[in-house]
Amino acid sequence: MRDLAFFGLAACLLAAALAVVTAKSLFRAAFALSAALVATAGFYLLLSAPLLAAVQILLYTGGVLTLVVFALVVAGANAEGAVWRKPVPAVFMSLAVFAVLAASARALPEPAPLRGLESGKDVGLLLFSDYLVPFELLSVLLLGAVFGALLLARKDRPE
């Protein structure tokens, strides 16, 4: 059952990922990306990290996709001419990277007892004890990103 879910999710994820890079319309690519992100959330559920799956869908799929679609409406989703520039070297490049990564994944020793992960409560405790300083720094980073994005995208730029 678990293996069946794994292979189904893997097929969905790979198909969606291929659609992201091959779709002619970027709206389609964006929705394929959301499908890929949801499939990854399925993987997180399978790997017993339900908190991550929730964050992935709420923040990532919801937030990022809204931003991307908004930008596509403003900037235009379709380019004239070809979708890709020099696709053949890019295919070779990514195949080479895949070969190296997959070979090293195969060469890894399989950990004998799969330990699995505990509940989301422990993640919260960890986040507010050991990782409290990075957590607070992250809020500063997000604030900086909001200001940066506003500064870059506003219309009345002082020269």
Next chain:
Amino acid sequence: MTLANLLVVAAAVFAIGLFGVLARRHAIGVLLSIELMFNAVNLAIVSFAWSRGLLAGVVLVLFGIAITVAEIAVGLALVLLASRVAKSVILDDLSELKG
């Protein structure tokens, strides 16, 4: 479902995203492909965390997701700026810095 299988899936998604980054002509297409690569890395981290029983991996991915959201916000702001200043979001047209 083994660690090696999970990592191979993550590697495949990463490679597909890399192809998009290298080959897409539209700037937002490149951003979407970057998201795909990032997602593959997250999947690999969670797989390792799952196989070793380390919750710190989950925390790492949570931080990573938040940072990516910041990155995509700034990246899209840059794309909007390019579409207004250079009147184009095709990466071949944005080559003023090329020597």
